[in-house]
Amino acid sequence: MKTSPDEKKCWFAVGDVLQILGGKWAFLVLAELYKDSQRFNELRRSLDNINTKSLTDTLRHLEQNGMIQRKVFPTVPVTVEYSLTTKGKDFQSVLIEMRNWRQRWEKDK
Numbered sequence: 001m002k003t004s005p006d007e008k009k010c011w012f013a014v015g016d017v018l019q020i021l022g023g024k025w026a027f028l029v030l031a032e033l034y035k036d037s038q039r040f041n042e043l044r045r046s047l048d049n050i051n052t053k054s055l056t057d058t059l060r061h062l063e064q065n066g067m068i069q070r071k072v073f074p075t076v077p078v079t080v081e082y083s084l085t086t087k088g089k090d091f092q093s094v095l096i097e098m099r100n101w102r103q104r105w106e107k108d109k
Helices: 005-021 025-035 040-046 052-064 086-090 092-108
Strands: 068-073 079-084
Touching: 025 040, 025 052, 025 068, 025 079, 025 086, 025 092, 040 052, 040 079, 052 068, 079 086, 086 092
Parallel strands: none
Antiparallel strands: 068 079
């Protein structure tokens, strides 16, 4: 079956989005940050104690791709807080549609 140019554009766009998000933890980190800004250990606990390296890598990747921002407070010890950027907030509609799709089809498992 031949793929149309529009279909190819769609698949490339999906691939680009998946590259921006990175690994499996990105969706969960974003979902937690939709609730409110959080510090590193708050996120780690919220995500069932994701290991430190995985969370660090995910946060760095999301920050590099403009989905979250990292704010450092000059306290002792230093406090770092993560929050969504406008780009990250805009992605919430995609997550809501994914949830809606799952709810429509979950009975077919």
